[in-house]
Amino acid sequence: MRQTIALQSQNHQPALVNFVQHVSMTWEDAEAFFESQQVVKIWANRLTLHTFLAEDWEMVFRVFGTRRNIVHRICEKEGLDLEAILAEIDVFSRSKEVVNRKELEAIIGDYSAQVKSSIIAQAAIRGILYLLPSSDTIRNYSHRSCLGNYTEWAPDEAKDLEAMKSFIHRYLAGYGPATWKDFRHWSGLTARDIKEAVKALANELVIFTLDGEEYVALRDEKVPDVMQNVFLTGKFDQAVIAYKDPTWIMKEAERKSAWTVNGHCSAIIVAANRAIGLWKYEWKKDVLIYTVTYFETACFQKEIKNELERFVSRISPKPLEIQYKNEENVSCPKTNSHFPHFFFVVKPSETNFNPVTKFTVAIAIIKYVIIVQPFKFTWLIAK
Numbered sequence: 001m002r003q004t005i006a007l008q009s010q011n012h013q014p015a016l017v018n019f020v021q022h023v024s025m026t027w028e029d030a031e032a033f034f035e036s037q038q039v040v041k042i043w044a045n046r047l048t049l050h051t052f053l054a055e056d057w058e059m060v061f062r063v064f065g066t067r068r069n070i071v072h073r074i075c076e077k078e079g080l081d082l083e084a085i086l087a088e089i090d091v092f093s094r095s096k097e098v099v100n101r102k103e104l105e106a107i108i109g110d111y112s113a114q115v116k117s118s119i120i121a122q123a124a125i126r127g128i129l130y131l132l133p134s135s136d137t138i139r140n141y142s143h144r145s146c147l148g149n150y151t152e153w154a155p156d157e158a159k160d161l162e163a164m165k166s167f168i169h170r171y172l173a174g175y176g177p178a179t180w181k182d183f184r185h186w187s188g189l190t191a192r193d194i195k196e197a198v199k200a201l202a203n204e205l206v207i208f209t210l211d212g213e214e215y216v217a218l219r220d221e222k223v224p225d226v227m228q229n230v231f232l233t234g235k236f237d238q239a240v241i242a243y244k245d246p247t248w249i250m251k252e253a254e255r256k257s258a259w260t261v262n263g264h265c266s267a268i269i270v271a272a273n274r275a276i277g278l279w280k281y282e283w284k285k286d287v288l289i290y291t292v293t294y295f296e297t298a299c300f301q302k303e304i305k306n307e308l309e310r311f312v313s314r315i316s317p318k319p320l321e322i323q324y325k326n327e328e329n330v331s332c333p334k335t336n337s338h339f340p341h342f343f344f345v346v347k348p349s350e351t352n353f354n355p356v357t358k359f360t361v362a363i364a365i366i367k368y369v370i371i372v373q374p375f376k377f378t379w380l381i382a383k
Contacts, residue, residue: 001019001039001051001052001053002053002170003173003174004022004174004238005052005056005167005170005171005174005238006044006045006050006051006052006056006238007019007050007051007236007238008045008048008049008050008236008238008241009041009049009050009051009133010048010049011136012034012133012134012135012136013136014234014235014236014267015051015133015234015236016030016031016034017234017235017267018233018234018235018236018237018238019033019034020234020311020314020315021231021232021233021234021237021311025314026314027314027315031134034051034133034134035132035133035134037054037146037147037148038053038054038055039051039052039053039054039133040052040053040054040057040130040131040133040147041130041131041132041133041135042057042060042124042125042129042130042131043121043122043124043125044060044063044064044124044125045186045187045188046186046187046188047069047070047071047118047121047125047188048188049131049138051133054147057127057130057144058127058153058163059163059166059167060125060127061125061126061127061153062153062155062156062159062160062162062163062164063160063163063164063167063187063189064125064189065122065125065126065127065153066155066160067193069122069125070118071118071119071121071122074114074115074118075115075118075119078111078115080108080109080111080115080119082119082122085107085108085119086119086122086123086126086128088107089104089107089119089123089128089129090123090128090143092107093128093129093141093142093143094143094145096143097142097146098140098141098142099129099140099141099142099143100139100140100141101120101138101139101140101141104116104120104123104129104141108120117138120138120141127144127153128143128144129141129142129143129144130142130144130147161196161197161200164193164194164196164197165197165200165201167187167197168183168194168197168198168201169201169204169218171183171186171187171242172205172216172217172218172221173218173221174238174242175238175239175242175243176215176216176217176218176221177208177215177216177217178215178216178217178242178243179213179214179215179216179244180194180198180214180216181244182242182243182244182245184244185243185244186241186242186243186244203219204218204219205217205218205219206218206219229271229272229300229303230269230270230271230300230303230304230306230307231269231270231271231307232267232268232269232270232279232304232307232308232311233267233268233269233270234267235264235265235266235267236264236265237265237267237268240265240268241265246258249270249273249274249275250268250274250275250295251295253295254275254295257278257295258275258278266278266280267279267280269292269300269304271299271300271303271304272300275295276294276295276296276299276300277292277293277294277295278292278293278295279291279292279293279304279308283319286319287319288312288319290308292304
């Protein structure tokens with residue numbers, strides 16, 4: 001979580017898959033972690049629900065909660081006193097272990113769903129309320145004081161600048177090299193928002209140009225030296241959505257297949273530094289069905305099957321059967337290559353695969369030159 005910073009979390013299941021794919025935990029352990037008070041689900045990047053470490057909530061407040069955003073403009077248009085409403089929500093929610101949405105909406109008043117949702121989101125950004133990360137609804141909230149060790153937060157120019165510097169530094173450590181457009185796309189912040197922090201970080205950054213784009217990386221950043229041939233991302237995997245333009249890892253036609261018209265990012269299969277297809281799973285009673293869809297020619301079948309088996313070795317409940325199937329290719333209809341159809345029974349005692357070790361996703365360009373081969377980025381997954 002510290003490396004990723006946050007998991008996009010409109011729905012719990014995709015967020016949990018993302019988490020499990022990136023750490024050496026079983027499904028049960030991951031569920032317990034999400035139920036613990038170590039993580040919170042709050043609105044932050046792009047005013048979208050994300051799961052953060054609870055210890056990073058103050059950073060979120062100082063990066064997002066100390067500046068004007070669209071919520072201020074919405075309230076001004078409606079003639080609402082945002083600060084007074086947030087203060088009332090703060091006082092009311094302190095006295096209860098759980099606050100439901102209807103109670104919050106009663107405080108806000110008879111306004112549109114957009115207004116109500118925006119103010120509740122702002123309450124999270126301002127460090128007042130959070131959702132349980134395991135929840136798939138936005139009905140029940142708790143006050144930050146429920147986490148213990150409660151302290152008041154207030155804007156502070158020096159602390160706010162340090163928080164922004166840390167936020168940028170952690171983004172570049174996890175996802176750099178990247179462009180500032182990438183960072184702004186991922187965070188929802190403007191060039192003006194980050195100007196002072198970027199200036200303060202100047203001595204820690206390396207800037208270079210590639211294909212007409214200016215990239216930024218941390219100076220002396222070490223590159224992982226172990227590569228895994230195949231990796232299965234979850235939906236909305238931060239390693240994919242942390243960039244404005246995903247065509248560094250896939251073609252434009254493939255991007256259109258990987259992203260729905262509503263902007264939802266599918267679970268992607270990455271192999272040899274490229275996205276080669278999509279994967280999904282569904283339960284039918286006790287049967288787990290995997291579907292693999294290739295962008296072009298079927299490849300890495302054995303490695304993909306091994307990764308799917310490793311995934312199933314950690315989920316719960318254990319399936320009595322697993323089926324593998326392939327759908328029509330999504331971007332190259334002329335090819336007739338298909339993923340071979342597998343069907344076999346998995347008993348709980350037979351699923352003792354080695355758990356995935358914790359890994360770091362890093363995209364590496366070393367300073368100003370590409371030494372080995374002329375590709376834009378290298379996807380490295382270090383165990």
